[in-house]
Amino acid sequence: MNAKRLKNICKKLLPPTLVLALLPSSMMACAESNSEMVTPLLESSKQSITKSTPWVLNTNDQRAPYIFENNSNQRVLVNVQSIESVTVNGKEYTRVSATGIPDYDIEITENLYEWLLSRPKAATDFIDGSPSAGVGDTVIFGQDIGYRSNSSCGADAGYGFWPPGPVCPENIAHEGHFPEAPEKSNESCESGLGAQGYWVNGTSIYQWSDGQTVQRNWHTLAPLAEVYDVDICGGHAARGDYHHHFYSDCLAELVGDMGDNHSPIYGFTADGYAIYGPWQADGILAKSSWVTRDYDDPSSVSGCGSVGERNCLLVDEYDLAKGFEILRNPGPSTSDTFTSLSGNTFITSSGFFYEDYYWNPDLTAQGGAYLDQYNGHSDSERGYHYHLTVSLNDDAQLTPTFPYTFGPRFFGKLDDQTVVNVCSDEVGGGLPPGPPPRP
Numbered sequence: 001m002n003a004k005r006l007k008n009i010c011k012k013l014l015p016p017t018l019v020l021a022l023l024p025s026s027m028m029a030c031a032e033s034n035s036e037m038v039t040p041l042l043e044s045s046k047q048s049i050t051k052s053t054p055w056v057l058n059t060n061d062q063r064a065p066y067i068f069e070n071n072s073n074q075r076v077l078v079n080v081q082s083i084e085s086v087t088v089n090g091k092e093y094t095r096v097s098a099t100g101i102p103d104y105d106i107e108i109t110e111n112l113y114e115w116l117l118s119r120p121k122a123a124t125d126f127i128d129g130s131p132s133a134g135v136g137d138t139v140i141f142g143q144d145i146g147y148r149s150n151s152s153c154g155a156d157a158g159y160g161f162w163p164p165g166p167v168c169p170e171n172i173a174h175e176g177h178f179p180e181a182p183e184k185s186n187e188s189c190e191s192g193l194g195a196q197g198y199w200v201n202g203t204s205i206y207q208w209s210d211g212q213t214v215q216r217n218w219h220t221l222a223p224l225a226e227v228y229d230v231d232i233c234g235g236h237a238a239r240g241d242y243h244h245h246f247y248s249d250c251l252a253e254l255v256g257d258m259g260d261n262h263s264p265i266y267g268f269t270a271d272g273y274a275i276y277g278p279w280q281a282d283g284i285l286a287k288s289s290w291v292t293r294d295y296d297d298p299s300s301v302s303g304c305g306s307v308g309e310r311n312c313l314l315v316d317e318y319d320l321a322k323g324f325e326i327l328r329n330p331g332p333s334t335s336d337t338f339t340s341l342s343g344n345t346f347i348t349s350s351g352f353f354y355e356d357y358y359w360n361p362d363l364t365a366q367g368g369a370y371l372d373q374y375n376g377h378s379d380s381e382r383g384y385h386y387h388l389t390v391s392l393n394d395d396a397q398l399t400p401t402f403p404y405t406f407g408p409r410f411f412g413k414l415d416d417q418t419v420v421n422v423c424s425d426e427v428g429g430g431l432p433p434g435p436p437p438r439p
Contacts, residue, residue: 098202
């Protein structure tokens with residue numbers, strides 16, 4: 001299908017079929033923002049953050065209608081407040097200051113409305129059993145659509161926009177330094193929990209993890225286990241920090257990504273490298289080289305030798321040839337169920353956990369649209385860059401594919417000034433803000 005036609009088709013972001021549920025991400029959402037798209041401050045190399053930065057700068061003190069400053073009746077400023085080039089210890093950075101609160105408008109399409117109605121717990125997730133917004137309505141970020149929200153959200157201050165569980169976003173006062181000339185790291189640097197960079201509107205980039213594990217060895221994936229915990233732009237807050245773990249139509253609309261060319265920049269990770277949208281070219285998606293393990297074929301080198309069983313872990317998810325190690329305590333089978341923190345139940349088919357994936361270097365070696373182990377690649381125009389990864393099914397529906405944003409490891413170097421200044425000491429680990437607390 002030609003990608004130019006996709007703009008006229010209601011796109012839905014879906015998790016893999018193993019989840020058996022639609023994933024909201026605004027579905028043809030977000031009217032044009034009143035905020036100004038900012039051109040870079042300085043000219044530098046093709047990899048420099050200051051050459052092609054599409055930061056969304058709030059030049060007219062625009063404020064969020066439904067999100068307030070902490071302990072105040074003053075509404076929060078939206079998007080990015082300032083960007084400037086600074087030198088710290090002889091190294092140049094772009095310093096970005098933002099509130100972490102976006103400026104999204106979301107159209108309630110028929111498909112989005114049907115998804116809201118089809119939530120497994122719609123009868124209790126909505127105060128009246130169904131959303132208060134109807135097809136054709138435009139919803140402003142934080143506007144009440146009838147959800148029974150967390151008590152941290154006040155009336156007319158975010159309550160009703162988020163499904164039960166996540167807390168209401170707050171002004172986290174982001175201030176991040178991004179290297180203007182990023183460099184490839186010489187070490188393996190795991191990403192972790194919390195903000196791993198900023199999207200162009202100053203909100204946080206989170207990676208694949210939701211901070212939860214099953215039987216200690218099996219890390220759940222936020223785009224799957226939290227599918228019913230995100231808003232209609234595919235985001236939510238953890239300890240007040242609003243973020244996206246994966247592609248969002250609201251972000252796509254914000255940056256004008258039509259799918260008819262290479263995607264524009266959606267954000268920057270802490271190492272200074274850009275995350276572009278999912279499109280490699282007109283109608284061609286960038287492709288993850290991470291592959292799900294085959295637990296169904298007992299003879300598969302990626303499985304555990306028993307149909308449907310998770311009784312082994314790969315020795316190295318970056319080198320399948322190293323084989324696997326048998327676990328004394330097997331993990332969930334591919335037909336078991338998992339109940340999320342918000343009380344929703346999922347089938348734990350292959351692909352539900354981080355440990356269900358391995359990097360296939362043969363795919364990366366094909367080049368073109370295929371990405372590397374960091375979910376990125378290089379070209380002559382952009383230098384090294386990451387891509388958001390999705391797949392497109394026959395119904396023109398976009399499905400998030402692992403590792404979703406970047407990683408699991410950083411390609412570039414971190415330092416004392418960057419948004420993340422140390423590598424995580426474990427897969428999926430990291431420092432707060434971490435996952436939302438139990439409702």
